Amino acid sequence: MLQLSFALSRHVLLRKRILASCKRPAAFMSTLLINQPQYAWLKDLGLKEENEGVYNGIWGGRGEIVTTYCPANDEPIASVRQASLEDYEETIKKAKEAWKIWADVPAPKRGEIVRQIGDALRKKIKDLGSLVSLEMGKIFVEGVGEVQEYVDICDYAVGLSRMIGGPVLxxxxxxxxxxxxxxxxxxxxxxxxxxxxxxxxxxxxAIAMICGNACLWKGAPTTSLISVAVTKIVAKILEDNKVPGAICSLICGGTDIGTAMARDERVDLLSFTGSTKVGKQVALTVQERFGRSLLELGGNNAIVVFEDADLNLVIPSALFAAVGTAGQRCTTARRLFLHESIHDEVVEKLAKAYAQIRIGDPLDSTTLYGPLHTKQAVMMFLDAVEQAERQGGSVVYGGKVVNCRGNYVEPTIVTGLPHNASIVHTETFAPILYVLKFKTEEEVFAWNNEVKQGLSSSIFTKDLGRIFRWLGPKGSDCGVVNVNIPTSGAEIGGAFGGEKHTGGGRESGSDSWKLYMRRSTCTINYSKDLPLAQGIKFQ
Known part of the structure; x- marks a missing residue:
């Protein structure tokens, strides 16, 4: 009890220190990273000290100025002037007008313009990837990989632009x-x-554009520089092709802008990615006006490891799934179910693998693990570790805040909790992995499905029958159901999304394009007679 009390008091002191660091003095604002020589590449992306956060064919913004900070060192990068509600109204009108022109452009021509966007992103992939690392905090290879996803989906959309359509029945x-x-x-x-x-x-x-839609984008306020930099690249391609820039409008802002979008009947489809809590409010607001929503929400994802699994696959997979992006992916593995016969062996090997993780500056090519995005995320990490210990869990690796500048915490492994512990059923956007024992296939399949979210899942086994039971109607209830690979790292060719409290939306590949279109069933009479369906005679 004394040890637990000491741990709790330590967490209280850490919280006070973190909260104090959130109160940045005015002098701290005087030196922006964008003005330092090692970050000169930021200006190559068209960024400056103060950036306009509204684009609708022209750049502007009349809202508050928001400065974004590097989560690796707490230093200010640059600022973005957000949108006012007047900016929002002006932008949505321009976007609706731009759609009238874009919808008349043949789909293959739209695809050609999307191809050019992909090529332009390729040319800036290292700088954009570096900006993702600097402003969001993920490591450089992940930042570049994220931009590569946009490039890949542009390539995919080009082909799709010559294939979308319905059947002749x-x-x-x-x-x-x-x-x-x-x-x-x-x-x-x-x-x-x-x-x-x-x-x-x-x-x-990319998919919305080739389908003939205009887009209105609101990114997270804490990554506004990324939103501006990406839009500058896209806008130039649109302008070079002499189509309205408002086809891809940008509206940087906070809750007021997001709420306006959810309520606005002029927004024909609202795609929302974020927390389940906020997503529920978005869905209700959109449904009140009988609008369409596409929701990509939280995930409490599990890896299930059976006794016949290849541990040479399990250890690196669990490591990547649990600590990639510092545990801040929606597909991050948060629960690791181990068959009781291999539990201790896997925990020991996994802890050794954790000890070899290179923590550091996300822009350093040797770093494998960067900071959390915000101080608030660090607080949530500490709260979750505290709750896990209170509920009977044992921290076998990590559990602490790293004593350095930035939002660094140790990747953490917790054992000894029951499968239905409340903290295990709570999605914490942090690198905490709960390791749980199981005995039978039946019970662990049920435990995989007992959480509210249903995004991603994976099993490790060589049993062919078990694999197909896992994929079948009584197996995983998630939208992403993997075998012998991690829960994260989806390819763009398949539809991405989840069930239950994850929202049910699907983005990216497969037939996700249908969500961005409306379907009409059309019957054409090319005869001189008027027969009715079902043989009805009306004479």
Whole structure:
């Protein structure tokens, strides 16, 4: 009890220190990273000390100025003037007008413009990847990989632009044709989160564009520089092709802008990526006006390891899934179910692997693990570790804040908790992995599904029958169901999304394009007669 009390008091002191660091003095604002020689590449992205955060064919912004900070060193990078509600109204009007022009452009031509966007992103991939590392905090290879996702989805969308459409169906009536006609929904609002500030916009933007939609993007306020830099690249391509820049409008802002988008009937589809709590409010608000929403929300993802698993695959997979992006992916593994016969062996090997993680500056190419995004995230990490210990868990690795500048915490392994502990059922956006024992396939499949979210899941086994039971109706209830690979790291060719409290939305590949379009069933009579369906006679 004395040891636990000491740990709790230590957490209290850490919280006070973290809160104090959030109160940045005015002098701290005087030196921006953008003005330092080692960050000169920021200006190559078109960024400056104060950036306009509204684009609708022209750049502007009349809202408050928000300075973004590097989570690795707490230093200010640059600032962005956010949108006012007047800016929002002006921008949405321009976006709706731009859609009228864009919808008339043939889909393959739209695809050609999206191809050019992808090529422009390729040319700036290292600088954009570095900006993701600097402003969001993920390591450089992940930052570059995120921009690569946008490039890849542009390539995918180019091909799709020559393939979208509906079938010609057999009609039961002679001299009649039955077809499905697909048309763009109109204006797609895109609200993205801090953890994937480029890729998630890309998934939505590239597919929405080739479908004939205009886009209105609101990124996270803490990654506003990324939103501005990406939009500058996209805007130049639109302007070079002499189509309205407002086709890809940007509106940097906070809750007021997001709420306006959810309420606005002129937003024909609202794609929201974020927490389940906020996503629920977005869904209710959009549904009140009978609008469409596409939700990508939280995940409490599990890896299940059976006794016949190849541990040479398990250890690196669990490591990447749990600590990649410092545990801030929606697909991060938060629960690791180990068969009781291999539990101790896997925990020992995993702890040794954790000890070899290179923590450091995300821009350093040798770093494997960077900071959390904000001080608030560090506080949530500490609270979760404290709750896990209170509920009977044992921290076998990590559990502490790293004593340095920035938002660094130790990647953490917790054992000894029951599968239904409240903290295990709580999604914490931090690198905490709860390791749990199981005995039978039946119980662990049930435990995988007992949380409210249903995003990603994975099993490690060589049993072919078990694999197909896992993929089947009584197996995992998630939208991403993997075998012998991590829970994170999805490819763009498949539909991405989850079930239950994850929201049910699907983005990226497969037939996700259908969510950005409206479908009409059309019957065409090319005969001189008027037969009715089902053989009805009306004479």
């Amino acid at each position: 057999p009609s039961e009536r002679p001299g009649h044709a039955l077809i499905e006609q697909w048309n763009p929904v109109g204006l797609v609002g895109i609200i993205t989160a801090f953890n994937f500030p480029v890729a998630v916009y890309g998934w939505n933007n």
